[in-house]
Amino acid sequence: MLVLARKLNQTILIGHDVEITLLAIDGNEVKLGIKAPREVSIVRQEVLQAVREENKRASHMPFAEAIKRTTVLPKMAINDTPVENALSTEA
Amino acid sequence: MVNVSSLMDTPTNADLIGPVPLSKAEAGEFTDVDTISFPGGLPGFEELRRFVLVGEPDTYPSLCLQSLDDPWVGFTVIDPYRFFPDYHCELTQIDQDSLGLTEQDRAAVLLIVFVPEDPLDMTANLLAPVVINPITRLGRQVILHNPNYSVRQYLIERER
Numbered sequence: 672m673l674v675l676a677r678k679l680n681q682t683i684l685i686g687h688d689v690e691i692t693l694l695a696i697d698g699n700e701v702k703l704g705i706k707a708p709r710e711v712s713i714v715r716q717e718v719l720q721a722v723r724e725e726n727k728r729a730s731h732m733p734f735a736e737a738i739k740r741t742t743v744l745p746k747m748a749i750n751d752t753p754v755e756n757a758l759s760t761e762a
Numbered sequence: 763m764v765n766v767s768s769l770m771d772t773p774t775n776a777d778l779i780g781p782v783p784l785s786k787a788e789a790g791e792f793t794d795v796d797t798i799s800f801p802g803g804l805p806g807f808e809e810l811r812r813f814v815l816v817g818e819p820d821t822y823p824s825l826c827l828q829s830l831d832d833p834w835v836g837f838t839v840i841d842p843y844r845f846f847p848d849y850h851c852e853l854t855q856i857d858q859d860s861l862g863l864t865e866q867d868r869a870a871v872l873l874i875v876f877v878p879e880d881p882l883d884m885t886a887n888l889l890a891p892v893v894i895n896p897i898t899r900l901g902r903q904v905i906l907h908n909p910n911y912s913v914r915q916y917l918i919e920r921e922r
């Protein structure tokens with residue numbers, strides 16, 4: 672890993688097309704501004720990691736078993752819960 | 763409380779893709795037309811590029827996004843709008859371009875679900891929907907920038 676120190680408003684260039692600028696420092700947290708071409712995806716590492724792990728967890732269910740379990744659902748009324756209200760039931 | 767049987771009669775946005783019926787899937791009867799390409803794979807499964815969507819009204823609300831490259835990998839998916847009518851999938855320009863979507867196109871949006879022993883405790887990944895362009899048959903699992911969406915959202919409210 673290349674380690675560089677930056678002061679506020681200084682920029683790092685990566686390749687020809689990617690720029691990262693330190694925009695603000697607030698205690699333990701810094702704000703970074705990122706310029707990159709459209710085709711370069713930018714994501715927080717822990718978010719990508721969480722999605723990877725959730726995909727792995729979800730992929731272990733054979734479809735035949737999933738159908739068996741989930742086709743009971745239509746027999747019960749399901750709340751069409753707006754997502755904002757459903758937040759409190761986050762697993 | 764909404765009567766789900768009425769929802770079952772409405773077309774899902776998955777129908778845009780034309781899922782392969784279960785019997786054909788089990789017989790391995792896919793054609794190239796059925797294949798959906800994920801150029802980047804999916805997070806955690808980056809090397810898997812070709813999938814088919816399997817399902818029919820008898821399997822609803824579940825469909826299966828089945829890997830053609832690894833027969834052991836399949837994801838149970840649902841139509842988000844049946845469980846979360848307010849669900850908003852906002853695509854960035856990067857996402858749209860990678861799928862060949864123009865402003866007018868309608869993409870199919872599906873959520874990967876985790877189905878535990880008790881199906882009432884099913885959770886859906888709201889934060890990272892699977893988005894498919896039915897015309898180009900390109901797909902991508904997109905990570906949304908919505909802090910309210912979780913990777914493990916219960917579909918059904920109950921005492922927990």
